[in-house]
Amino acid sequence: MKTFMNFAIIFFCTVCSTIVFGQNAKTNTEIAILLKDNVNLSTLHYPKSVIQFYTQNDSEYAWVHVMQKSDQPEAAMLLLEYSYRFGLSLSDYHWEAISLQKLRKLRGSPVEVNQKEKAVFDILMTDALITFINNLHFGKYNPSYNSAYIDANDINGFRSEDTLIYAKKQTDFLKAILDVQPEIKAYTDLQNYLNGLYEENDCLAPQTEIEKIVINMERLRWINTRDQAYVLVNIPSYTLEFHHKDSVSDFKVIIGKPTTRTPVLESSINYFTTAPDWKVPQSIFIKEMLPKILKNSGYLEDHHYAVYDKQGHEVEITSSKLKEIRQNPHRYSVRQSSGCDNALGAVVFRFDNSYGVYLHDTSQKQLFNKDERALSHGCIRVENAKELASLLLKYDHSEHKIPILEKAMADYQRKDFVLKQPVPIIITYLTCLIKDGKPVLYKDIYHFDDSLENKINQNK
Known part of the structure; x- marks a missing residue:
């Protein structure tokens, strides 16, 4: 997968022009108090994960004070702001309450000022990043795991708060987070193409094409394999x-x-x-095959089929046996022997x-x-x-x-x-794949796209 170098350059050029030095992270009783407040916890998407994050972080500020890796908070905020490049929606990340401007303001104020405001901001930003990580890894509309289940369980060894703690310790903070994305080639192809559109400022890409890319990236996040074969x-x-x-x-x-x-x-x-x-499924036997057998008993022999009773014994087909099969088809099964047909x-x-x-x-x-x-x-x-x-x-x-x-x-x-x-x-x-560098759209033969597309559009 691309390392999003242009994307990262934007982050760090912005960050380097605004770094504020001189403050140290400190244990914050306000954070500990807020994480025991059910009203405050109810505003979070992943409250249990957030609590675990601050437990591992000794209830210290994670973002609003300048720390050793002082570029990370602003890089993290810009990552959220660029969530559309991953087919995700900024509205999922508390953007009505957090912003890059507000982060800079809080980080620039004295340690003892606005303690509660800083704690609230810090917690919301942590929840936003944990949500972003989970959305990248599992998708937002995963049919197997909703947010409450992901919040409460270790799924295939993955925990978003552990990823965030790990990322904070790395030199390349962004890469550590973006590495949670699927490694399957179909996904990386779609992600690279979408990212390329935004890097090139390509406003000519049809909206339908972009929507198809986004919904199929979402589907690919539901796949948990990281196998090479x-x-x-x-x-x-x-x-x-x-x-x-x-x-x-x-x-x-x-x-x-x-x-x-x-x-x-x-x-x-x-x-x-x-x-x-071939053991013929009962639904096929009863709905499709039995009428043909009743019409022509030679149908069985012509296609190398044999009828078996509940005990697994082959049944000789006679007119009286056919009558019995018609009356009680669930008592019988059909197998087709191996051969060219x-x-x-x-x-x-x-x-x-x-x-x-x-x-x-x-x-x-x-x-x-x-x-x-x-x-x-x-x-x-x-x-x-x-x-x-x-x-x-x-x-x-x-x-x-x-x-x-x-x-x-x-x-x-x-x-x-x-x-x-x-x-x-x-x-x-997948109704969209990248072939020879271009998106190819496929007919939605089972009509699965509409409901997923509606969910994503309503959430924009």
Whole structure:
């Protein structure tokens, strides 16, 4: 990611012209008193995190007195003022009560003057920075974690107040804070492009384009992986990317129809299986397959399906048995044996999830010629599945297994290939990506953008 050098130069040129020397930070009883006041705490976005910050800071002023690193308070304030460069809103950071001008005024006044006003300002500025850090790291509208949950919990080893304490000890204060952003390439591409627009004063960029960049940066903050290798499935672009060793391998995919959506999730591919059989989901069996079976009992044999009872025993299909199945379909299940016409194709990639979806090959390879490929019941079909399986084996240092894989796929022999190092898989929903240095917008096929866009616009 860029280090935002131009951005940092603006900060420190402004700071260097206004540094005030001569005061020392001191323990402030006003801060301790205010942090025990429920009315005051109710004005904070992350009260528990703020309390923890000042506990670690011995209830001392963090910002309103000139300290050893006297440039940091003004750099921090300017960082908040430039929050729009990260697709964030200044209104979230107490800007009605804090400002760079007020910070300078308070830092320039004698230690004993305006103690309560200084304490209130210091606390609000800390809360603003903690909020900014959490917004950068988790996003503001994260569907998994609201602000109260983030405030009360250590999530994957991350605490915003610890980041802020750490940043205050660093020579490069700004970098320590900005490093909390996602490292995933799609995010850094969007962030760098947005930052470039503002650096170049590009007023010609369409507002719709900027809005799409902002909402997709928000979505990418919901992803918690910091792994260097991962599989990224993007639903709106019908694509899969395998990121590994500073390279990206691209694949076309087929995803779920708007009525049977592919879920957004994070997991890990633990293993893949060649020549799989397919246990047909009950909803597909009852709604789609059973009418065809009742109309033509030969449908099962023609497509290599078999019916099983609750005990897992294969059922012989007779006219009386068909009548029983029609009356009590939930007592039966259907499986398709492996072969060239199996719905899962020659290989299926398994990863834990609560939706019962997986990534797999397909026998209907002609469908990849379509531009719009929202055609499945929710699972993801990938083109060139053998190439993806081979890349996973190479990444796992198991190149010697590739000939075994190729033979098993060609002969439809069932074999499991367990990865020594599971590879993260991210299924996400991005309607804007940067391609060849320019934003590319994708159709909002599940209509997810509107609600998120409305939240962000209302908060401006």
